[in-house]
Amino acid sequence: MARRALVATAASIVVLAPLAWFWQASLMPGTYSIMDGHGGHQHHGRGVHTLVADPARAADVRVTLVARKERFRLPSGRAFDGYTVNGTSPGPTVRAVQGQLVEVTLVNESVPDGATVHWHGIDVPNAADGVAGVTQDAVPPGGSFTYRFVAEQAGTYWYHSHQVSHEQVQKGLLGAVVIEPGTPRGGVVALVHRYGAVRTVNGYAGDVVQPSAAGERARVRVINTDNGPMTSWVTGAPFTLAAIDGTEVREPAPVTGQGVLVTSGGRADIEVVVPEAGARIELGGDTAIVLSPPGSVAGKRSPAPARMVDPLAYGAPAAVAPIDPGRVNREHEYSIGRRPGFLDGRPGLWWTVNGRMFPDVPDFRVAEGDVVRFTVSNHSGEVHPMHLHGHHALVTSRDGVPATGSPWWTDSLNVASGETYEIVFVADNPGLWMDHCHNLPHAAQGLMAHVSYEGVTTPFLIGGPAANSPE
Ligand code: C2O
Ligand code: CU
Numbered sequence: 001m002a003r004r005a006l007v008a009t010a011a012s013i014v015v016l017a018p019l020a021w022f023w024q025a026s027l028m029p030g031t032y033s034i035m036d037g038h039g040g041h042q043h044h045g046r047g048v049h050t051l052v053a054d055p056a057r058a059a060d061v062r063v064t065l066v067a068r069k070e071r072f073r074l075p076s077g078r079a080f081d082g083y084t085v086n087g088t089s090p091g092p093t094v095r096a097v098q099g100q101l102v103e104v105t106l107v108n109e110s111v112p113d114g115a116t117v118h119w120h121g122i123d124v125p126n127a128a129d130g131v132a133g134v135t136q137d138a139v140p141p142g143g144s145f146t147y148r149f150v151a152e153q154a155g156t157y158w159y160h161s162h163q164v165s166h167e168q169v170q171k172g173l174l175g176a177v178v179i180e181p182g183t184p185r186g187g188v189v190a191l192v193h194r195y196g197a198v199r200t201v202n203g204y205a206g207d208v209v210q211p212s213a214a215g216e217r218a219r220v221r222v223i224n225t226d227n228g229p230m231t232s233w234v235t236g237a238p239f240t241l242a243a244i245d246g247t248e249v250r251e252p253a254p255v256t257g258q259g260v261l262v263t264s265g266g267r268a269d270i271e272v273v274v275p276e277a278g279a280r281i282e283l284g285g286d287t288a289i290v291l292s293p294p295g296s297v298a299g300k301r302s303p304a305p306a307r308m309v310d311p312l313a314y315g316a317p318a319a320v321a322p323i324d325p326g327r328v329n330r331e332h333e334y335s336i337g338r339r340p341g342f343l344d345g346r347p348g349l350w351w352t353v354n355g356r357m358f359p360d361v362p363d364f365r366v367a368e369g370d371v372v373r374f375t376v377s378n379h380s381g382e383v384h385p386m387h388l389h390g391h392h393a394l395v396t397s398r399d400g401v402p403a404t405g406s407p408w409w410t411d412s413l414n415v416a417s418g419e420t421y422e423i424v425f426v427a428d429n430p431g432l433w434m435d436h437c438h439n440l441p442h443a444a445q446g447l448m449a450h451v452s453y454e455g456v457t458t459p460f461l462i463g464g465p466a467a468n469s470p471e
Contacts, residue, residue: 016198026342028359031463034134034432034450045455048135051431053148059103061096061151061450066107067115067161067173073204080195082171083111083161085242089172090191090203090225096151098181107144111161114466115173117147118162120265121246121411122148122177123390126431126456131389132163133460133468134432134450139163140466154181155246156221157269158191164439164469170194174225179246187219187269190281190289190322192262194226201287207280207298214276214293222271223285224262226368226437229414230284233259234272236301237279241309243269247392250406251316254440259305262416265438279290312398315406323371323394323424328429330370332362334435336415336447340379343446350382351437358446364435367454370427376413377420384442387412388451389433393423412438432458434470444471 049324064086071081072089085091096102108115116138118130132138160174176189188210190201196207212218221241224230240252241260244392245267252271262268272279278296280303281289290298334353337352353361366372374393378384388411395408415421436448450469462468 002285006122026345026357028344029463031461032359033458033461035365035458039267045250045457046355046430048126048432048456048460049267049460051456053101053125053128053150055402057101060100061102063092063094063102063104063106064107065091067118068109068110068378069111073101074195074200076200076205078195078198078205080172082195083168083173085173085175089174089195090193091175093176093178093189095178095180098151098154098179100151102149102151102438103146105144106139106147108139108141108142111141111168111173112141113164113168113469114140115161115168116145116163117159119149119157119159119177120387121155121157121304122149122151123153123429124190126429126433129389129431129433130162132466133462133464134434134458134470135460137460137464137466138468143283144380151179153246154245154407156189156223156269157237157246158225158267160225162470164471166471169225169440176221176223178221185219187220187221188289189223190283191223191225192230192283192287199284199286201283201289205287207288207290208291209292209298210291212274212278212291214274215270216274218291220260220276220281220289220307221267221268222281223267224264227264227441229261229263229385231259231304232262232268232270232284232309233302233305234270235280235282236277236299237272237275239270239272241268242271242316243267244311245392245409245411247409249315250318252314252406255309257305258307258309260309261414263412263438265387266385266412266414311405311408312395312403313405316405319402321393322409323426327371328373328424330366332364332371332372332374333447334364334374334386335374336378336380336384351442353447358448361446361449364449365454366427366451368427368430371424372427373422373424375420375422376415378415378417381417383414383416384447385412385438386415386435387437388425390429390431391425392434393425395421395423397422405416415454427453430456432456436471440471
């Protein structure tokens with residue numbers, strides 16, 4: 001009897017001791033630097049706060065964004081408990097002309113956890129990237145922070161908090177950004193966001209009528225701010241996919257009976273020549289922008305098409321200076337998996353990067369001037385919208401099939417389970433940059449890593465007195 005008990009105890013120690021070790025090893029320190037564990041602290045080098053737009057240059061566009069936690073009315077009339085920017089959600093659209101210096105002051109009036117503003121898809125200087133604990137401290141209630149960047153890329157972008165982002169973004173701390181070239185392209189913003197279970201466009205549920213003129217070429221700037229991919233398509237007219245993630249497509253051909261997959265965080269500018277009877281830009285099926293000439297009535301939506309426009313082969317190819325994929329001198333692998341384990345003491349099935357679990361994920365080192373190739377593959381059983389901060393990457397292949405269409409520049413790439421993408425970018429924007437899944441709960445569950453430039457350091461800490469928590 002005693003012997004048996006002893007054997008049983010010994011057996012459970014054999015099983016439990018390693019488990020206890022894994023559990024203990026997974027506990028996250030309350031405060032750490034993203035530079036820990038990557039060759040230790042680097043105290044020398046350029047601090048992220050020095051990577052700024054020309055401080056001597058005056059701003060061309062000045063905006064103040066006031067963030068609040070409150071119960072508010074959506075444009076649809078529904079009440080919602082969340083966050084507003086200047087009293088509404090979505091917040092105001094920030095507009096600039098290409099080349100202008102944009103200066104935005106975030107004032108946190110009452111967001112208890114602190115807040116930041118990240119400029120999703122805009123390759124800002126690192127100090128303006130808005131990542132709590134990496135490029136700044138979260139702005140506490142009563143505090144403010146000023147972001148400065150030159151709007152170098154025309155296109156459709158958005159902004160959102162990057163502090164406790166899986167909660168603050170979902171609850172409304174976000175808005176659109178439109179940067180126009182010298183000759184404006186115009187168009188309407190279609191910022192898609194779910195408040196609770198209700199999908200909205202610009203805060204309205206259902207059909208949103210946009211008065212238009214028959215025969216006019218109209219651009220709808222679709223922005224998917226939700227955690228999952230969305231299909232957009234057009235009822236009543238052929239359309240072109242005019243821009244992807246802010247970059248114009250070269251010679252986009254009109255399509256009918258096809259959809260556009262807009263991944264989480266991604267943007268798609270859709271253009272139609274408005275027919276007399278109007279056209280519907282369908283946004284996931286339950287909401288739409290209805291381009292409606294006088295006298296037309298919003299027709300019924302067409303069913304979601306099974307075929308999708310494939311950006312890999314859409315539009316006309318071109319050589320892309322300065323990227324010559326033959327000049328790649330730095331290669332990284334970003335392989336996404338999933339396995340059972342502990343994340344900060346919690347047992348579960350957690351995401352892995354190259355087989356490792358957060359925070360033991362690789363730090364993707366680059367040097368300024370590198371031409372970098374990432375091979376991004378997904379073996380995890382779920383789709384991941386992968387978002388690299390501070391850079392646009394050129395997609396060169398998917399599952400071994402080379403890109404043949406218009407140069408496909410992306411900042412938010414839908415990587416389905418089983419897929420492998422090769423992307424290439426020029427390391428021309430020094431800093432410490434997040435490279436994470438934009439299904440934000442996944443990021444909070446550890447699906448994130450950093451691209452860090454040699455010689456760049458950060459004084460900011462995850463945790464710490466500012467309670468920085470970027471995911
Ligand atoms: Cu839209 Cu790291 O974020
Ligand atoms: Cu994900």
